[in-house]
Amino acid sequence: MFCSHIELKTQWDHPKTGKKKRVAGDLPYGWERETDDNGQVYFVDHINKRTTYLDPRLAFTVEEASEKPNIRQRYDGNSTAMEILQGRDLSGKVVIVTGANTGIGFETARSLALHGAHVVLACRNRARGNVATQKILDEWHKAKVETMTLDLSSLRNVEQFAEAYKTRNLPLHILICNAGVFGSSWQLTEDGLETTFQVNHLGHFYLVQLLQDVLRRSIPSRVIIVSSESHRFTDIKDSSGKLDLSRLSPAKKDYWAMLAYNRSKLCNILFSNELNRRLSPHGVTSNALHPGNMMYTSIHRSWWLYTLLFTLARPFTKSMVSNQLT
Template sequence: MQTIRNFFRPSWSSAQRLEDKTVVITGANTGIGKETAIDLAKRGARIIMACRDMEKAQAAVKEVIESSSNENVVCMKLDLADSKSIREFAENINREEPKLNILINNAGVMVCPYGKTADGFEMQIGVNHFGHFLLTYLLLDLIKKSTPARIINVSSMAHSWGSINLEDINSEKSYDKRGAYSQSKLANVLFTRSLAKRLEGTGVTTYSLHPGVVQTDLWRHLSGPQQLVMKIVSPFTKNSTQGAQTSIYCAVEPTLEKESGGYYSDCAPADCSAAGKNDETAQKLWELSCQLLSITWE
């Protein structure tokens, strides 16, 4: 019902400005990440595009500067499939940036063949959850010093088909690429909830969201028949600009300042699955994530 109501809701827009704000967006060189960067740059923010492929990133920076007429846009190397790269990136940010007001954990991989990150995690849970979990942990002190601040995790409605397999988080016993993707997106929702609880009263708020069914590079791993289905439904899907709107909404909408830990879709609060509200699973996932990443995060 929520989806149908949202479909008829007038489209959201806001004239909110972001001068003096610094924003980090992961995976900002294509798709909704790039569109989010353009929009927030137009609002006057300093934009740091965190990307794995520096050649593509530099081309994207040019495009963001041209589209926004904001020169204060840079790219920095970040490979979320490698904790060494995540730590180097965070060190650079913590050393060079006086503040970080908005962190958008946007990068992701989707239904890819089985593979592992540099740290031995299954690629989808490794990049989509563990990589962003570690990144957020490493940047949190700077974010707390920059309040009011926001952390935004780009999830998906696919979270509602997922479950967290705590006994086999890396799908080593059996691998279903759609199941692993849904698990990673559910992890984003649970991480957002857990983080909100831990950040209560700090001035840092958290949000997870479904961007919509967006035509992006993420489709590249779909099989022939699945690609065909996507072509058929493409009139009902969003382009990258439309897909970026809920990320932008969570980043700038003033009425969300006192909200934290919720799930959003079509620039409005939405219902996440029952699994996405399970605080026991959320806590166990948190503990497992800390253990596997060798960090202590109370």
């Protein structure tokens, strides 16, 4: 028991740590519990022929064992989003996940929705997005999930998506920029930009700018950008070390799919760092992540050679879900 002589009170909770103690076990040998005429409990020591109103077990109090939540504290290559979110209640949170109809995006949307978040699956193909939404609803019919059309290869469509979202008057607590292409052949978007650069970086960049006011009204909020360790294998400087922005949307003769992907991922990280620098003082944080070495997803679907390589590597990569969830 802890006594406060200033406030003239006692308590079982430690005043600093909050830990609790309690009496436990039987009374010592020779002691007996009695009640006086006023109904107050006292204790009799028959061996030493004495009485006291203090419980003799107070000298042997034990600390109250707190129940530990069943949450894994260490995560590894076999951890899943469901395990990491275990015990979290995301009710009231609104999340947008781009490219959420398949792969990492779908598992992210699914895990967040099954923990109570209102999740918007922002997908280029609305039909596939609806199928993904229904899969989540089949798993939990109370899930708050919906599909909205977002084509990052069209800046006009990005604007339409942002305007449509704003008309909903919903907050935005988490914006996950996940959608991307890999191994695509050279082609220009309707905006005249190389597709890999626009879909992986510029489309998301524009989306964040258009929704920035919503993010700032929903603080604390965050932007999460799926990048890649492959950003280390490129740069956007010329041979003299000067910044060369023409490399971001190269002509066909200078195009290499893998290099274009690496540069787009580098742009993701540079953007995330600068976004966090500017918005974190206002309650909006930004982080970029590497989803895992050679994680098997459907991102390789653009070219048969990459599909073959990913298939061969699949036994040695992290899957979308663990064995318990498949």
